[in-house]
Amino acid sequence: MAWTLPRHIRDVAERGLDRQVRLAVTGLSRAGKTAFLTSLINQLRHAGLDAQLHLIKASREGRLLGAKRELQPDLSLARFPYDEALSSLGETPPRWPTPTRGMSELRLSIRYKSERPSKRLLGETSTLTLDLIDYPGEWLLDLPMLRQSFLDWSQTMNALLTPSRRTHMAEWLEAQSDLSPDQPADEQQLADLSAHYTEGLHRVRNNGGYFIQPGRFLLPGELAGAPVLQFFPLLSCADWSDEALEALPPESLYKTLKARFDHYLKTVITPFYRQHFQRFDRQVVLVDVLTALNSGPEAFDELRTTMEALMQSFSYGRAGLINRLFAPRIDKLAIAATKADHVTPDQHAALVELLTQLMNEPLNDLRFGDIESKAFALASIAATEARRLEEHDAQALSGTTLEGEHVLMFPGEVPSKLPDAAFWARQGFQFTGFRPRPHTEGPLPHLRMDALLDWLLGDKWQ
Ligand code: GDP
Structure with a gap:
């Protein structure tokens, strides 16, 4: 029994x-x-x-x-x-x-x-x-960003701009074309340009593109509209030396975007991996x-x-x-x-x-x-x-x-x-x-x- x-x-x-x-x-x-x-x-x-x-x-x-x-x-x-x-x-x-x-x-x-x-x-x-x-x-597409500086990332994003991507990102490309790393950062301008950048990424995705960075820009979850998502690659960095960029003051456009990029790595990417992944x-x-x-x-x-x-x-x-x-x-x-x-x-x-x-x-x-x-x-x-x-x-x-x-x-x-x-x-x-x-x-x-x-x-x- x-x-x-x-x-x-x-x-x-x-x-x-x-x-x-x-x-x-x-x-x-x-x-x-x-x-x-x-x-x-x-x-x-x-x-x-x-x-x-x-x-x-x-x-x-x-x-x-x-x-x-x-x-x-x-x-x-x-x-x-x-x-x-x-x-x-x-x-x-x-x-x-x-x-x-x-x-x-x-x-x-x-x-x-x-x-x-x-x-x-x-x-x-x-x-x-x-x-x-x-x-x-x-969100997992963001991992490689942790290995990059803002400058490296801007260069990588620049290299990704194929002719078809350029078409989808045309408004952002136009709006950021005369930006210089040493100009003073303006909050409203950063918000507008980030919005153009995000819209461009959506157009890339809707037209068969898959590689999107930063990943949260496409799917922000609870971060929609938060300032931590207001940055974009600065293409004009290509004309500057590393030393000249580093010597810029904190309120310059370059340093402001760099600080937001670093903040994104620290407060968005890293916690996702640590707390969930x-x-x-x-x-x-x-x-x-x-x-x-x-x-x-x-x-x-x-x-x-x-x-x-x-x-x-x-x-x-x-x-x-x-x-x-x-x-x-x-x-x-x-x-x-x-x-x-x-x-x-x-x-x-x-x-x-x-x-x-x-x-x-x-x-x-x-x-x-x-x-x-x-x-x-x-x-x-x-x-x-x-x-x-x-x-x-x-x-x-x-x-x-x-x-x-x-x-x-x-x-x-x-x-x-x-x-x-x-x-x-x-x-x-x-x-x-x-x-x-x-x-x-x-x-x-x-x-x-x-x-x-x-x-x-x-x-x-x-
Ligand atoms: P998510 O964005 O990854 O959550 O994708 P969804 O689960 O919303 O799927 C996107 C779309 O793919 C759906 O709206 C359907 O049109 C289609 N789909 C998803 N799974 C299936 C499936 O098993 N069979 C078919 N025929 N279509 C599917």
Whole structure:
């Protein structure tokens, strides 16, 4: 006959055994973070009931019993807007959730039956406390700034001004063209020029650009409008020697911008790494590979270099002082190509391959730093259904476009290697946005969310 420990001893022992994981989710804006977290919470809330989670071992074995929301531990962080997201998906017609703009958090407690006999003896079930944290990938693009002086940074930003960026930043370029480092700083002028600079960055982003610095200018979170975000690169520094710039008085334009830049590093970038980033246990990085593929060679290449910069925050194994200072305790990192429901299922393997190639360098660095990593292709909220067209012996997608038109289409083949000139010349890939499918209750339709969850958290449910 099975025996159990007395209840009070069991409580203490369970508390000791209970596990807690801080799982962070990031990606550049529109990569699909809000949809991903909404689906993740939704799938776990339906675990043990009607969720389709066959690729999670614990779920297949009937050991994943369910999840409930808990009060949020960190009262100074915004709550992830799960209810709002679900209600927009439930509207007629359904609407994609409004994207989150800063950092937010939600705590779930997940009940499971352990497969370990020693733990089963202590009682029926165990609990995993899962803290989910969502933050903009743009914030990680700021890390390289910590290695730079204001002068270095101004030069780096100058070098980034490709002809297309110059077009998007034209107003700011014009407005700052006659500034000289030695002129006295004027508060209002700094505010106006910073506003032009920020608008320019938004235009760059809206036109397929990915590399944006400073990251908070695009997604300021609670810092919107704060003076710490009022600076910009001073291009005219290029005509001055380092010594001449250093000799300028504190109230000069150069010294004022330099002081604000230093303040940004100290009060915005560093605290994010120290107070949040260092405390993450596991990480998901979402990448919208398909939109970049749709946008053409320039966007695709910029996505690759931007993701390399973003991933520097995790590749501390090979790194110098700065990365060691902020070394997170992350031991597993999943990289996922989102929105895989935009291509037919026979293309998913190629999408994972392409993502792996796109992230080749950073993935190597992770291995060097002893972080386990794996690439996935998934759809957080599948908006299409795959159909087999017998007459053409091919797969196609059926779905409703954002404009409300029902379509049956073949969006094209995903290259399994970094696309070459021949691929771009063919432009064999055509991608439309889809409306989410109508949703009232039950789990949200997804593709391979369960594969990712099993890899990321499977060991916690043992
Ligand atoms: P965020 O800015 O990273 O939070 O991105 P969102 O989660 O708001 O996603 C941006 C947009 O991408 C959404 O509004 C959808 O149009 C689309 N999207 C995100 N996830 C999916 C998905 O799984 N399938 C499809 N078809 N579209 C998606």
